[in-house]
Amino acid sequence: MTLAINLFLWGVLAVLVAVAARRGRVVVQQGVRDGALDFMRLLPRIALGVIGSGYLAEMLPREFIAPWIGPESGVMGVVIATLGGALTPGGPVVGFSIGAAALKGGAGAPQVIAYSTAWALYAIHRLLIWEVPLMPARIVWLRAAVSIPLPFIAAAGAMLLGKP
Amino acid sequence: MLPDPTIYSRRRPGAFDWSTAFIAAVVGIAAGIVYVRDGQAHFLAILGSDLYLFGDMLPKVAAGCLIGTFVTLLLPREMVLRWVGAESGLAGLLIATGAGFILPGGPITIYPIAGALLAVGADAGAAVAFITSWTLLGYTRALVWELPFFGPDFVLWRILVAIPLPILAGIMARLVVRAMLARRGAP
Numbered sequence: 001m002t003l004a005i006n007l008f009l010w011g012v013l014a015v016l017v018a019v020a021a022r023r024g025r026v027v028v029q030q031g032v033r034d035g036a037l038d039f040m041r042l043l044p045r046i047a048l049g050v051i052g053s054g055y056l057a058e059m060l061p062r063e064f065i066a067p068w069i070g071p072e073s074g075v076m077g078v079v080i081a082t083l084g085g086a087l088t089p090g091g092p093v094v095g096f097s098i099g100a101a102a103l104k105g106g107a108g109a110p111q112v113i114a115y116s117t118a119w120a121l122y123a124i125h126r127l128l129i130w131e132v133p134l135m136p137a138r139i140v141w142l143r144a145a146v147s148i149p150l151p152f153i154a155a156a157g158a159m160l161l162g163k164p
Numbered sequence: 165m166l167p168d169p170t171i172y173s174r175r176r177p178g179a180f181d182w183s184t185a186f187i188a189a190v191v192g193i194a195a196g197i198v199y200v201r202d203g204q205a206h207f208l209a210i211l212g213s214d215l216y217l218f219g220d221m222l223p224k225v226a227a228g229c230l231i232g233t234f235v236t237l238l239l240p241r242e243m244v245l246r247w248v249g250a251e252s253g254l255a256g257l258l259i260a261t262g263a264g265f266i267l268p269g270g271p272i273t274i275y276p277i278a279g280a281l282l283a284v285g286a287d288a289g290a291a292v293a294f295i296t297s298w299t300l301l302g303y304t305r306a307l308v309w310e311l312p313f314f315g316p317d318f319v320l321w322r323i324l325v326a327i328p329l330p331i332l333a334g335i336m337a338r339l340v341v342r343a344m345l346a347r348r349g350a351p
Contacts, residue, residue, distance in 0.1 A: 161321075
């Protein structure tokens with residue numbers, strides 16, 4: 001599985017580099033340089049997120065997970081999971097690692113879907129760190145406001161369709 | 165004519181930021197508690213499996229970063245702008261959703277592009293659909309970040325239920341903007 005994904009991603013990249021090469025060497029050089037810089041900047045954050053996630057997951061109070069956001073927790077569990085997602089700090093992996101740990105610790109699939117959807121859409125920390133400096137503030141708040149119901153719709157969809 | 169290229173200049177985070185420092189502190193405390201509570205063997209077992217996960221991710225993250233920069237460089241921006249303007253209707257929302265799905269890269273790439281789209285005439289609904297789609301459906305994000313934690317079944321499932329959400333968000337954003345304009349225009 002992981003090999004197939006790697007082949008796919010590097011295949012996509014090869015196509016892009018080929019297109020860039022037709023535009024000229026400068027485009028290829030700039031792409032490689034910018035991409036490498038992004039990678040170097042992300043590296044410590046990823047290391048922290050991935051290596052730290054195991055310890056964070058270990059600290060999660062599992063005996064609370066099942067009654068709060070377990071498969072039997074219903075709509076209330078979805079509400080709690082959505083709030084948790086909004087309050088989880090950003091970074092590319094923190095929300096995913098907590099969600100995966102919760103799933104292993106007995107959380108329900110629709111509740112975890114609500115959690116990771118809320119975290120992806122409107123983790124408050126990400127809005128403030130990334131979006132407000134880079135976008136017109138009006139649009140940021142508009143997007144956050146219209147996104148509020150989306151984790152509930154996703155969880156409802158997951159409940160209607162059944163367990164993954 | 166291409167708009168001012170400085171619109172697309174990418175603001176990058178520095179080597180240090182407060183959110184990373186905060187997470188580092190939380191992780192340090194959690195690791196310390198695990199070490200004291202569960203002993204060295206358990207501490208090292210967790211470290212080992214996380215280091216393996218980290219090593220497994222690295223080539224995917226490298227590919228994701230490079231794909232992101234090349235798409236940003238190669239994207240035919242004029243075409244995108246023509247397709248997602250204020251008059252683009254439902255088709256504009258569908259195109260914005262598709263663009264969010266296809267366009268890889270991190271928030272450093274995506275928010276400036278969304279901002280640039282807005283600056284040169286994309287409407288708020290399309291920008292909202294674009295960001296929502298990138299957040300929930302973007303395939304590099306799912307493959308690079310989400311899959312190692314959740315496995316293919318759960319990720320496919322989550323994406324499946326998320327497919328209608330960007331369009332829904334775009335429609336709601338347009339309704340909100342229209343309602344606000346109508347109220348402002350009322351005598």
